[in-house]
Amino acid sequence: MVIAxxxxxxxxxxxxxxxxxxLNVGCAGCTAVCLAGGQKEVDNLNTKLSLSFKGDNIPFExxxxxxxxxxxxxxxxxxxxMVKSYDALLSMACGAGIQFLAExxxxxxxxxxxxxxxxxxxxxxxxxxxxxxxxxxxVLGSSDDxxxxxxxxxxxxxxxxxxxxxxxxxxxxxAQHQRRPGIEEWxxxxxxxxxxxxx
Ligand code: SF4
Ligand code: SF4
Numbered sequence: 001m002v003i004a005x006x007x008x009x010x011x012x013x014x015x016x017x018x019x020x021x022x023l024n025v026g027c028a029g030c031t032a033v034c035l036a037g038g039q040k041e042v043d044n045l046n047t048k049l050s051l052s053f054k055g056d057n058i059p060f061e062x063x064x065x066x067x068x069x070x071x072x073x074x075x076x077x078x079x080x081x082m083v084k085s086y087d088a089l090l091s092m093a094c095g096a097g098i099q100f101l102a103e104x105x106x107x108x109x110x111x112x113x114x115x116x117x118x119x120x121x122x123x124x125x126x127x128x129x130x131x132x133x134x135x136x137x138x139v140l141g142s143s144d145d146x147x148x149x150x151x152x153x154x155x156x157x158x159x160x161x162x163x164x165x166x167x168x169x170x171x172x173x174x175a176q177h178q179r180r181p182g183i184e185e186w187x188x189x190x191x192x193x194x195x196x197x198x199x
Pocket of ligand 1: 027029031070071093096097098
């Protein structure tokens, strides 16, 4: 699946500052599984944006809707009756989903809320490891089933469920991928993704 991370709040605000009514579109595919762009993340981000713009005394309204996959036309079609009501769309899918959304609604500005980081596997809760760089010439059958393009020699961790902003709070740079300390307990959210409670 595609692994992604949520952009800094200030970066998202800068993109949206000229729009008064925005629809944040989540993806229940990859970015929901890696806790970057499912319905839960849509709700959390919308709350943060609303509070932040309110604190700046800037009129701003945001609503959320999560489609099954933003890279499939039949799921995007669910948005057809809604998009006209908004000044702009924010997408929490990977880059493919964001572009597909923008193609379908060329009259409406579309902005990315996440950075796609790599194609990887979900080794454990909150533990994502890069396995493919989509090189277009797969050699896995003749390379001990190890991908030299993406092998890092070490496990890569993404702090589960936290954004670039939150990483900074716990002292991680955006380039670091580590298991986040202090995760207390785990469950499954309403969309089937993992949800963690952090101390
Ligand atoms: S739009 Fe991107 S994140 Fe969503 S399911 Fe498709 S590939 Fe995965
Ligand atoms: S060789 Fe590695 S990067 Fe290329 S397609 Fe195969 S797994 Fe992906």
